[in-house]
């Protein structure tokens with residue numbers, strides 16, 4: 001006896017006949033999907049420097065456009081681009097507004113002795129093409145969870161994502177309060193000072209407070225570090241407001257202590273570090289009998305080389321012409337993941353590893369250091 005389900009539904013035979021009569025679908029859905037994904041989340045962008053703005057004596061903004069002046073992929077204020085340069089890469093936050101997709105601005109501060117910040121500032125001229133990642137990162141406003149009354153503690157170049165968030169509020173006319181408490185060493189180090197002050201004066205929802213540690217004699221603003229007292233005085237009661245923190249690694253530990261002292265819950269603090277993770281050899285997990293300056297050997301894909309124990313594995317691989325995918329270089333994005341086949345590796349606390357990574361021997365090479373001779377797999 002036949003048990004066809006379609007026999008039990010009136011009109012089912014007509015529908016089946018109609019389906020059979022349809023022109024076969026020959027579209028390449030996979031390729032179409034790939035094109036759409038690449039348009040919005042490209043792995044690589046070729047961008048041309050169209051303008052360079054001197055922000056302070058140590059900071060320049062590079063304005064980047066598509067070589068054919070096409071619109072750039074959308075991004076969320078707070079996200080960054082990985083910039084590939086001189087055989088390596090560095091992440092830089094987009095400081096321009098997500099409302100304007102004809103360009104991205106990257107605001108780069110010189111780090112004394114730093115390889116790429118100095119190379120960008122000293123050698124890149126208008127007309128130069130740069131390869132970057134598409135916009136990346138999770139350090140951005142989420143209207144559902146973060147609310148519309150926000151505090152941002154910035155240190156140094158950590159003001160770049162805040163600038164993008166502020167420009168977005170202004171240009172999109174968003175109903176959002178934004179209070180920036182921005183710490184700098186000297187008054188002359190304050191990036192975007194004039195624009196920030198003008199926006200604060202003309203937009204009631206935007207409050208800007210500059211705080212300097214080494215004030216000039218004519219400085220009348222707040223001085224010192226971004227301490228609990230300063231935060232309270234400038235932001236008032238935190239009342240569960242979302243607090244973003246962006247700046248050097250040291251600011252994270254300091255700001256976290258200050259916010260904790262104010263009773264602010266950790267889940268209402270979002271952080272992004274604009275510098276390398278703290279010295280791994282000072283971490284409590286670093287074995288006390290291991291000299292960080294001595295070398296170990298690394299074997300990977302049939303190649304072997306020696307590298308110092310205190311050099312991140314990602315840098316060591318790049319030194320030897322091996323280029324894992326990278327973006328954040330701070331342990332967060334997981335693109336630089338490698339498997340440790342053999343040997344011992346110290347992974348900095350900054351690495352946001354999955355629970356399964358430890359079980360199956362994976363780590364994030366940008367914040368992982370070889371303690372012993374190691375064999376790795378990409």
Ligand SMILES: Cc1cc2nc3c(=O)[nH]c(=O)nc-3n(C[C@H](O)[C@H](O)[C@H](O)COP(=O)(O)OP(=O)(O)OC[C@H]3O[C@@H](n4cnc5c(N)ncnc54)[C@H](O)[C@@H]3O)c2cc1C
Pocket residue numbers: 080090091092093094106107108109110111112113114115116117118137157158160161248272273274275276328329330
């Ligand atoms: C998500 C993200 C966004 C970032 N956005 C910006 C940005 O908008 N603007 C910007 O200027 N930088 C930004 N940075 C920092 C940037 O990626 C580089 O780390 C920085 O430019 C230094 O690179 P370098 O090659 O010059 O120094 P390196 O040669 O990598 O480092 C040299 C030495 O300086 C130390 N160091 C590295 N960075 C810093 C720092 N910021 N402060 C103090 N010491 C440091 C290192 O520990 C090392 O010992 C961002 C970093 C991250 C992770």
Ligand code: FES
Pocket residue numbers: 325326327328329330331332333334335336337364365366367
């Ligand atoms: S590059 Fe992002 S985790 Fe290493």
